[in-house]
Each structure stands twice: as C-alpha cells, then as structure tokens.
Amino acid sequence: MSDANIPSNLKYTSDHEWALVEGKKAVVGITFHAQQTLGDVVYVELPAVGRKVTKGEAFGTVESVKAVSELFSPLSGTIIRVNEDLTAEPETLNSDPYTDGWIIEIEFSDSKELNELLDAAAYAKLLQNS
Amino acid sequence: MTRRTPLNEAHRALGARMVDFAGWDMPVQYSSVIAEHEAVRNGVGLFDVSHMGEVEFAGPGALETVNGLISNDLARIADGQAVYAGLLNEQGGFVDDVVAYRFSPERILICVNASNREKDFAWMKAHARGVAPVDRGDEYAQIAVQGPKAAGLVQRLTKTDTSKIGTYRFAEGEVAGVRCIISRTGYTGEDGFELYCAPDGAVALWTALLDAGQQDGVKPCGLGCRDSLRTEMKYALYGNDIDDSHTALEAGLGWIVKLDKAAFIGKDALVAQKAAGVKRKLVGFELTGAGIPRHGYPILKDGARVGEVTSGTMGPSVKKPIGIGYVPAELASEGSTFDVEIRGRAVPAVVVKTPFLKKP
Numbered sequence: 001m002s003d004a005n006i007p008s009n010l011k012y013t014s015d016h017e018w019a020l021v022e023g024k025k026a027v028v029g030i031t032f033h034a035q036q037t038l039g040d041v042v043y044v045e046l047p048a049v050g051r052k053v054t055k056g057e058a059f060g061t062v063e064s065v066k067a068v069s070e071l072f073s074p075l076s077g078t079i080i081r082v083n084e085d086l087t088a089e090p091e092t093l094n095s096d097p098y099t100d101g102w103i104i105e106i107e108f109s110d111s112k113e114l115n116e117l118l119d120a121a122a123y124a125k126l127l128q129n130s
Numbered sequence: 131m132t133r134r135t136p137l138n139e140a141h142r143a144l145g146a147r148m149v150d151f152a153g154w155d156m157p158v159q160y161s162s163v164i165a166e167h168e169a170v171r172n173g174v175g176l177f178d179v180s181h182m183g184e185v186e187f188a189g190p191g192a193l194e195t196v197n198g199l200i201s202n203d204l205a206r207i208a209d210g211q212a213v214y215a216g217l218l219n220e221q222g223g224f225v226d227d228v229v230a231y232r233f234s235p236e237r238i239l240i241c242v243n244a245s246n247r248e249k250d251f252a253w254m255k256a257h258a259r260g261v262a263p264v265d266r267g268d269e270y271a272q273i274a275v276q277g278p279k280a281a282g283l284v285q286r287l288t289k290t291d292t293s294k295i296g297t298y299r300f301a302e303g304e305v306a307g308v309r310c311i312i313s314r315t316g317y318t319g320e321d322g323f324e325l326y327c328a329p330d331g332a333v334a335l336w337t338a339l340l341d342a343g344q345q346d347g348v349k350p351c352g353l354g355c356r357d358s359l360r361t362e363m364k365y366a367l368y369g370n371d372i373d374d375s376h377t378a379l380e381a382g383l384g385w386i387v388k389l390d391k392a393a394f395i396g397k398d399a400l401v402a403q404k405a406a407g408v409k410r411k412l413v414g415f416e417l418t419g420a421g422i423p424r425h426g427y428p429i430l431k432d433g434a435r436v437g438e439v440t441s442g443t444m445g446p447s448v449k450k451p452i453g454i455g456y457v458p459a460e461l462a463s464e465g466s467t468f469d470v471e472i473r474g475r476a477v478p479a480v481v482v483k484t485p486f487l488k489k490p
Contacts, residue, residue: 039354040164042444043422043451045473061473063422065163065443066354087420 005032007098011074011114012123018098019074019106019117026075029102030062030093033127038064041093044086047104051079055113059104062093074117077108135180136271136332144350152245154181157352167358167446169349170318174277176339177351179324180332183247183267185240185254193235195260199395200230200240201378203388209234212298212315215386217242217250218396222377222403226250227368229315231300239266239311243368257395271332275339276322276359279346284323286342288312292323306338317356319363319487355446362445364414364454364484370425371412371440371454379403380456381412411462412440414484415453417470419477423453428471429479431461439470445486452486453479 010018011026016034019026035041045061053059053073060071082104086092093101108114118126132155141148146157157178159166169175187196193204202215209232217225226246231239240263242250247267254263275284285292290303290312300313308331316322327335340348357367366372366381378387379400389401417423423442428435442453453470461468464483469476 039159040162040446043420045421063444065167065358065446066158068422068424 006120006124006127008120010098011117011119012126013072013074013117014126015072017072017074020102021114024111025080025105025107026077027102027105028074029097030071031123032097034069035094035097035101038062038067038069040065041090044090044093044103046082046084046086047079049079049082053077053079053106055110055116062090071103073106075106075108075113076110077106079104080107081105133181135178136329137178137180137273137336140333140336141178141350146350146352149353151353152181152243154244156181157350159352159354160350163352163354163358164446166349166351166355169347170277170320170351170355170359171447172278173347173349174275174279174283174322174343175318175349175351175355176336176343177274177276177356178272178336179274180271180329181244182272183242183244183250183265184270184326185242185251186264186266187238187240187258187261188236188264189261190236191260192238193232195258196230196238196240197391197394198259199254199257200228201387201394201396202230203391204230204232204238205391206388207232210299210301212300212313213386214298216372216378216383216396217253218378218394218400219374220396220399221374222379222396222399223374224368224372224376224378224381225253225374227366227372227383231311231313241272245369269328270326271329271335273325273327273332273335273339274316274318274322275325276316276318276351277320279343279348280320280322283339283343283346283348284312284325287338295323306335306342308335308338310335317365318359319365319485319489320359357441358443358446361441361443361452361454362447362485362487364486366412367441376410376412376456377403377408379408380410407459409459410437410456411459412454412456413462413466413481414486415455415468415470415479415481416486417451417453417477417479419479421470421472421475421477422451423455423470423472423479429455429457430469430471430476433476435471436461436468448486450486457481
C-alpha cells in the first residue's frame with residue numbers, strides 16, 4: 001500500500017504533519033498520506049520567519065485544485081526558516097513531501113512536547129484506523 | 131442511501147477516489163485532477179454523468195408546454211437540436227439550468243442537474259400547462275466524451291456520421307453496439323459528445339471507449355477536473371454561480387433568455403429588470419495577488435463587502451488563480467479592480483474577459 005510511505009526517522013502528528021528533530025530544531029512538512037489526500041497542490045501559504053507558534057496552531061495553508069487545508073505546528077517555538085521554493089513550485093509537496101517538500105523549520109521551546117508526537121509505528125496505526 | 135450509477139464498480143476497479151455528490155457516490159479523481167484536466171484539453175477524457183436527470187415531455191403540444199417552462203426557445207431550433215436554458219422562478223432566478231433536446235415538436239427531453247432532479251420534476255409537474263412530464267432519470271446512463279480527440283474516438287465506434295452532428299445537435303445511433311443518443315454537447319469547453327444509453331449498456335460503452343481510446347491516451351475523469359474545466363470557461367454551476375436568488379440577467383445568461391417569445395415563468399420579472407437596469411453582475415476575475423479564490427469568499431471594495439465569490443480555482447490550463455463572483459454593476463467591466471478576502475487578507479483582483487481560457 002502506497003500510504004505506508006512513513007519514514008521511521010520522523011515524528012508525526014495526527015493532523016498528518018511530520019517533524020525531523022535535530023537538537024533544538026525541527027524541520028516540518030506534511031506526510032505522503034496528506035499530500036495524497038489533498039491531490040495536486042497548487043498553492044502554499046507560508047508564514048513569516050521569526051513568527052512564534054504554539055503547538056497545534058495553524059501556521060499556513062496548503063491548497064490543492066479543489067481543497068484548502070490548514071497546516072498545524074507540531075511543536076511550540078520560533079519559525080527560523082521557510083521553504084520559499086514552494087511558492088514557485090508547490091507541486092514539490094506532491095512529488096517529494098519528505099525532503100524537498102519541507103515547509104518550515106522551528107526552533108522549539110519545550111522538549112517535553114516531543115513526547116506527544118507519534119512515532120512511525122503509531123502514525124501507521126492511525127492511518128490504518130482512519 | 132447513496133445512489134450509485136451503473137459504472138460504480140468500474141470506477142472502483144480503476145482506483146477512483148469516490149465522494150458523495152448530490153446524494154450520489156461519484157468519482158472525484160482517478161489519478162490527478164491536473165492530469166485529467168490536461169487529458170481533456172489535449173486529448174480525450176471520459177466522464178460518468180449518469181447522475182444527471184432526464185425528464186421527458188411526449189405528446190401533442192409538448193414543445194409549447196416546455197417552452198412555457200424554459201427561458202430559451204424551442205420553436206427557433208430544428209428537430210435534432212438542443213438548447214441550453216433556464217428553468218426560472220417568478221423572480222427570474224434559477225430553479226435549475228438545463229439542456230432541452232428537441233426530437234420533434236411532440237417529444238422533448240430535458241437533462242437536469244443531479245442535485246435538482248426531484249425538485250425540478252416536482253416544479254415541472256406543478257407548472258406544466260399541457261403535456262405532463264415523465265421522469266426518465268432511471269432509464270438513462272450518460273457518458274461524456276470530451277476533448278480534441280473525442281470526435282475521432284466516438285467515430286471509430288459508430289456507423290453514424292458524427293461529422294454531420296454539429297454543436298448542440300444530436301442523433302440516435304449505436305456506439306460500440308450500444309443504442310445511444312449521440313449529442314454534441316459538453317461542459318468542458320472542448321469538442322465532444324454526451325452519450326445517453328440504457329443503464330444496462332453503460333459498462334459496455336464505457337469499456338469500449340476506454341479500450342478504443344488507448345491510442346489517444348484516453349483518461350477516465352472525475353468531478354474534480356470537471357469543475358476546473360468548466361470554471362476556465364466560466365460555465366455556470368448550479369448552487370455556486372446560479373441559484374434561485376440571482377436572476378438570469380445578473381448571471382450574464384441573457385443569451386438563453388428569449389424575452390420576445392410567448393410567456394414563460396420569470397419573463398415578466400426579467401423584462402422589468404432589464405428596463406430598470408441590472409444592478410449586480412456575475413464576472414470573471416483573476417487574482418493579481420497571491421492566493422486562490424474559493425466559493426463563498428467575500429469580495430471587498432475599499433474594505434467594504436460588496437459581493438461574493440461563487441467559484442474559484444487555480445486554472446490548470448490558464449495557470450492562474452481565477453474566480454467567478456457577483457459584484458455591483460459599476461465594478462463589472464473589464465479592468466475593474468476589487469479585493470477578495472482570503473483568510474483575513476485582502477488580495478487584489480481584476481475583472482477579465484471570459485472565458486478565461488482563450489482558444490487559438
């Protein structure tokens with residue numbers, strides 16, 4: 001099943017974002033399943049660098065031809081980088097959601113929140129049950 | 131209970147993503163909306179539109195009966211021709227938009243929107259003066275074959291000379307051995323046919339079209355690209371761009387309203403509105419700022435709400451964020467500017483000439 005594209009080195013939210021955690025920073029994107037559900041992505045609304053976000057807060061929007069979907073921050077902290085390439089090439093979210101299709105990088109403020117994220121196995125289970 | 135067309139299993143076998151649409155379990159996409167959209171613009175695509183309804187008026191006086199119900203004029207066309215028309219309420223707003231097929235002055239078939247099937251039938255029954263309508267919706271499946279390669283594909287499967295069927299004309303014949311109404315109509319802005327057949331012939335017809343279309347790169351297409359294709363043409367969608375509270379003149383559909391023909395429901399209101407001047411109009415616009423307009427988003431002028439987006443998308447062929455919406459008449463001319471409110475942001479837009487897609 002193609003939905004099983006769930007890298008084991010990432011953390012996940014039940015809203016279908018992923019986070020690649022390194023030290024106090026996390027790169028954030030949407031999962032293979034999320035892009036597949038959305039269909040052809042045609043627009044990504046990115047937040048400003050320097051913006052503070054809290055866990056679960058909407059920080060941007062992804063639009064496919066048909067649908068609008070909000071992006072929710074997996075962690076609290078400060079946005080230190082955004083993937084400007086997505087403005088010109090939003091379809092990267094479909095073709096490469098886990099690497100070139102990253103969306104933001106957060107310097108997170110509360111390491112305890114990491115424990116609330118799902119690992120690959122838990123996320124796989126969530127997809128199976130959805 | 132969700133209804134299923136005769137092609138439901140065929141869609142699932144092709145891996146379609148299914149959604150509930152007007153109480154029907156319909157494919158929204160098979161591969162990708164953009165790929166399907168491009169197949170229709172550049173090659174050929176197949177749509178299952180069996181959920182559409184059909185109502186027949188048969189008997190002496192059928193033409194006059196239907197002409198009293200629809201805004202367009204069946205007396206001006208020949209047998210074997212069809213017209214796009216409105217079923218209008220007394221205020222000139224839309225009960226539905228329909229295509230009426232003239233087989234003869236004594237047999238008229240009307241194709242109605244799936245979402246309005248029951249409402250339209252009840253309305254026609256209540257308002258018909260003369261011949262009574264018969265609901266034939268369960269007796270027809272319908273497959274739309276659309277795109278520059280549609281004519282070639284259909285011709286390979288039929289002995290009927292399709293070159294003799296002009297736009298908005300139809301013939302009866304066999305396609306792939308299945309008895310059909312072969313209608314040169316569609317909702318994509320491309321050349322193509324809508325094939326009406328009995329439900330038990332639908333799978334054979336669908337399969338034959340897919341097989342014979344391999345050489346054309348035929349794609350089964352879902353509701354997703356049907357919407358993006360029709361939006362690029364500024365074709366109205368009932369429930370989005372037209373409804374019971376906006377008149378045909380406001381919707382820019384004056385061309386389907388024949389105010390000089392004998393009485394039809396809504397005529398008096400439209401004559402009065404035309405004399406008084408139409409105060410709001412349905413326009414096509416492009417966003418000049420970043421974002422995508424969507425149904426229901428407010429249209430603002432100098433910060434004040436003056437209208438509403440009725441349809442919008444990123445046009446896969448025009449490659450721009452495009453929208454349709456009602457604005458006051460003074461903002462309706464080409465080049466007029468206003469803002470569309472997208473999640474709290476005022477994004478600038480400009481009124482453009484439609485259709486958005488310019489054909490060479």
